[in-house]
Amino acid sequence: MSDSVTGTSGTHEAGVHTGRLRTGLDPRAHRIVYDQYRTDDGDPVGDELRLISEVDRAHLVMLAERGIVDARRAAALLDTVDALRAEDFAPVRARPMPRGLYLAYEGWLVDRLGQETGGVLHTGRSRNDLNATTVRLKVRGPYGQLLDEVAELARVLLDKGEAHRDVTMPAYTHGQPAVPISYGHYLTGVAGGVLRSLAGLLDAGREIDVNPLGAGAVGGTSVPVDPARTADLLGFTAAVPNSVDAVASRDFVLRMLSAAAVLGVLMARVARDLTWWTTEEFGLLRMADDLVGSSSMMPQKRNPFLLEHIQGRSTAALAGFTGAAAAMSTAGYTNAIAVGTEAARHLWPGLADTTQAVTLLRLVVDGAEPDRERMRDRAREGFTSATYLAERLVVDGIPFRTAHHLVGETVLGALDSGTPLSEAARAQPDVAAAAAGYPADWLDPETVAAACAHGGGPGGTGPDEALARARAELVALTAESAARRARWADAAERLSAEAAKVVAVSSDDVPPEEAAARVVAAR
Structure with a gap:
């Protein structure tokens, strides 16, 4: 069957040239609005094992440095974990998991290295503090992506605000023309709200920079672990000072979803404005062909349907906050599945949909052109x-x-x-x-x-002063975000180097005391 249609104006790719529209949808928008047709759900097992094994590496380096675990056993575990990561955890994936993913993973290490070596991995640790740590590592990626997209939206709003500063239009109240402003003034005003949301998101992420590892099940451990060291190796800024708080709290889930929900409300309101202004009746803005859709039946239509996707997706964080808060409110203040699993699961779609709404709004703002004469009229x-x-x-x-x-x-x-x-x-x-x-x-x-x-x-x-202040604020906020990302990346490199040192200095056949001393000296 042919993928093109032929008419009096020539041959056009089906689904791209509709007669009225001459281009396809912007590919970035296409990936977002049609992703419900994808079947790729990622690799949740591999993703979780990579996070667990990253924590393991930091934990083993610390145990060896403190002399809690024989350095040669720690080195053997580090070597084996690295090899397992290189194989994308294929041996673990093949195992039955009747007691969950972590115990299947640890069980494979014990089977491979024996109890004397594989069995020391969990020294001074519980799945409770491990899970509290891995979820913080897991959120870094989607959280960082949201920060980037929000900063880029703010930049586009400010750029367009400056470009359209002399395009006079009505400000509307109650849907009626109120007083004259400029389209650029409106966009700069929206940028102010976006920048506040960026600051709010940065504040909401401060909890993921503290390390819960070492809290054990809920009451700490008698093993002299060093949470400050694992914090450094994993890119945290400090350790959680209270073991109950470390495993009981997932406050950052609520704070991130709350901050994202505030941003979502702003985006929904802006999308409502732009929806009205792009109608034929208002005619204040016009979208390029690659930002609108056509009708399957009505050939004259130019539908700004991305704005509807923005309105729909911008509420995901609000829904997620409600679900997470409801789940948490059923649990006591201790480690709880209702908190660590059921509440936290709302974070991922909340952040993902908010990020997509931000991207779509940025594309729309960047591609919408004001009709200067119509606005003035x-x-x-x-x-x-x-x-x-x-x-x-x-x-x-x-x-x-x-x-x-x-x-x-x-x-x-x-x-x-x-x-x-x-x-x-x-x-x-x-x-x-x-x-x-x-x-x-x-x-x-x-x-x-x-x-x-x-x-x-x-x-x-x-307006000039407002733009200058907003641009300075954007620079400061993006610098803070970039510093966090740099710290996380630097820690990952440093952890690999420290793990390699443990393996290197433990390779000789020396007594355990000497191996431990070499590890400490190599630090």
């Missing part, structure tokens, strides 16, 4: 300069409430006569005196917007 036709006229009367000594009434009558006169507001003002006896001293264009929306230089309005130097 709507600002003029909506009498958005009326408030400014009332304020000018106040400057002439008229009480504001009286001025409000007079301008309302002036607007009615303009509607009845079909004249611009400036002409109606000159025809209104109680307003004409104030209007007489101004030039003909004094009530043009562009002029009024430029005059509103106070209270964060679109006029004067305020």
Whole structure:
């Protein structure tokens, strides 16, 4: 069957050229909105084993350095774990797992190395503190991706805000034209909310930078472990000081979902605005062909359907927060499956869908072009300069409430006569005196917007200063995010180097005491 269709205008790829639309959907948007048709669910077993084995490597290095475990046994385990990682854990995947993934993995190590060596891996540790640690490592990837996408959205909003700073449009309240602003002023305002959300997400992630390893099941351990050392090797900034808190808390799940939900509410509201403004009735914005969809039946349609996906996906974190909070509220403050498993599982779709909504909104903002003339006409036709006229009367000594009434009558006169507001003002006896001293264009929306230089309005130097402050804030926030990522990456390299040292200095046939001393000396 052919994948193309032939018509009077030539041959076009089916599903790409629709007659009205000449390009396919942006590939980044396509991956997001059609991913429900994919069958690739990733590799959850391999992902979890990689996290567990990373913690194992840090734990073994620390145990060898402290002399808790014979350095040669630690080296044998490190070598075997590294080999298992190189095989993508194939031997473990083939084993039955009646007691769960971790015990199948540990059981394979014991079978391979014997109890004397394989059996020391879990010294001074429980699955409780192990799970509390691995979930923190697991979230680094999707959390970091969300931070990157939010920062990029803020950058695009600020760039477009600056580019469209002189495109006058109505600000809307209750769906009606209110006062004149610029499209750039609107986008810069949205950027302010996005930057606050970025700061909120960074705050929400501080808990994943503390190390729960060493807390054991819930009451710590009598084995003299060094949580500060494993914290350093795994890229944490510190160790959790209380063992109950270490295994009981997954507060970061709630905080991340909460911060993502706040961002989601903002995105849904912006998507609602853009949905209205891209309608034929409003006609304020136009999307490129690669950001809209067609109709399977109606050939004239240009549907900005990505905005609907933004609205839908932006609520995922809110739903996740509700589910996670409900699950946690059933558990006591100790290690609990309801917290560590049932509540935490809501984090992954919440972060993923929020990230996708951010990406789609960025593509839309970047690709939407304002219709300058239409925006100006709507600002003029909506009498958005009326408030400014009332304020000018106040400057002439008229009480504001009286001025409000007079301008309302002036607007009615303009509607009845079909004249611009400036002409109606000159025809209104109680307003004409104030209007007489101004030039003909004094009530043009562009002029009024430029005059509103106070209270964060679109006029004067305020917009330039707001953009500069926002860009400086974005630089600071992205630097904080990048520093975290660098610390995690540096720790991974350092852990590999430290593990290699343990293996190297333990390779000679020396007494255990000497091997332990060599490990400490090599640190």
